[in-house]
Amino acid sequence: MSARFASIVGLVVLLGCARPSGEPLPLGARAGDCGACHEDHFDEWAGSPHAASARSPVLEAMLPEVEAVWGARARDACVSCHAPAHAPGDEGIGCVSCHAAAGNHAERDGALVVDLARPIAGPFGDTGPTLAHATRRGAFLASPSLCGTCHELTGPNLVREPTLTEYRASPAAAEGITCADCHLPDAGERPLASDATTPRRVRSHRFVGFDPPWGAAPEEAAAAAERTRALLAEALSLEVERDAGGVRVTLANVGAGHSVPTGAAFLRDLWVDVEVDGVVVAARVLVLGDVPMRGDTPVPLLTRADRVEVGSLPAGASRAARVAIEGPLEVVLRGRAVRDDVLAALGLEARAAEVPTHEIHRVRRAD
Numbered sequence: 001m002s003a004r005f006a007s008i009v010g011l012v013v014l015l016g017c018a019r020p021s022g023e024p025l026p027l028g029a030r031a032g033d034c035g036a037c038h039e040d041h042f043d044e045w046a047g048s049p050h051a052a053s054a055r056s057p058v059l060e061a062m063l064p065e066v067e068a069v070w071g072a073r074a075r076d077a078c079v080s081c082h083a084p085a086h087a088p089g090d091e092g093i094g095c096v097s098c099h100a101a102a103g104n105h106a107e108r109d110g111a112l113v114v115d116l117a118r119p120i121a122g123p124f125g126d127t128g129p130t131l132a133h134a135t136r137r138g139a140f141l142a143s144p145s146l147c148g149t150c151h152e153l154t155g156p157n158l159v160r161e162p163t164l165t166e167y168r169a170s171p172a173a174a175e176g177i178t179c180a181d182c183h184l185p186d187a188g189e190r191p192l193a194s195d196a197t198t199p200r201r202v203r204s205h206r207f208v209g210f211d212p213p214w215g216a217a218p219e220e221a222a223a224a225a226e227r228t229r230a231l232l233a234e235a236l237s238l239e240v241e242r243d244a245g246g247v248r249v250t251l252a253n254v255g256a257g258h259s260v261p262t263g264a265a266f267l268r269d270l271w272v273d274v275e276v277d278g279v280v281v282a283a284r285v286l287v288l289g290d291v292p293m294r295g296d297t298p299v300p301l302l303t304r305a306d307r308v309e310v311g312s313l314p315a316g317a318s319r320a321a322r323v324a325i326e327g328p329l330e331v332v333l334r335g336r337a338v339r340d341d342v343l344a345a346l347g348l349e350a351r352a353a354e355v356p357t358h359e360i361h362r363v364r365r366a367d
Ligand code: HEC
Pocket: 053, 056, 057, 058, 059, 062, 063, 066, 074, 075, 077, 078, 079, 081, 082, 108, 109, 110, 149, 150, 151, 152, 153, 155, 156, 159, 209, 210, 211, 262, 263, 264, 265, 267
């Protein structure tokens, strides 16, 4: 990792001279610079959607389409949030996007204020001195307001991703559970940095979501798929009750602090099938995911739509369907991050195998 090597060279150079007091981040602000000392945090982050936010093939294929249909300013809006360049040279959402964030101009559309001249925000407030950076305790860092600044979209054009608004209306928010509580779970105790000795509570920086790790080796992709499946299984419950002549299937959002799916819901697909002897006998009896529409016809891309049919399930809500099938059966909830019609419209059919179909729940009824 050349950025790390550069940082270590920088560290050696710095050790030879006294650090001018008050000078911010003398060792650099790129994620790779932080990774020279915070290796575990760096490795988790490097495999996360935040590290890849500027180079997903879906985003890359959408940008020319956005520019052609909605214009260059819309394209610039996409890029300014997915590749904000908060540290010169950082590709995606790097460490300083969160740890040097000082506040926002508005709780939406990426209007974040990042100030590299301020000490690095963290949870502790009693960390030992480091040559690399001063530290401060930062309440903004762990707040939904930070996440929501980028995870609440009111444009461009038909793009609406109201995750922060959904969160604020959720049972989780009413109980004081934050985005960070669910998305940066406890990862045990260890020293924070390679040159530190005090064990401290740390949080996972994998930022597990729906998106696949594009281009990952098969083993890594399988591990990521299992983490996504487990997260989706936590979000949704599936119940099957027998009644006269059939079953009643209920899907409920019991575990997410926002709608499911949230965010880029216009790409997502979650559906319930009924199977007998391993064969689907009733397909898609319940479906979650937004559908871009042109008049009364579903279209694959937002850029080809004139409205969006919202199909996500709010936090705490449920949806039910009745299926008139008697005898033993299995009800299966499946999910996929990007629909096939979207991949085809973007010329990405060749990468369809990288987008796994997750089997989230399977309920068997023998009666
Ligand atoms: C204000 C910030 C912001 C802007 C502007 C924005 N996005 Fe996103 N985008 C996000 C966030 C946050 C997610 C993650 C939500 C999720 O995964 O459901 C996301 C997810 C995505 C995804 C799915 C993940 C991936 O990269 O494959 C695509 C594709 C995407 N955006 C494309 C676009 C396009 C095209 C535009 C411009 C028309 C755009 N975005 C504008 C914040 C933004």
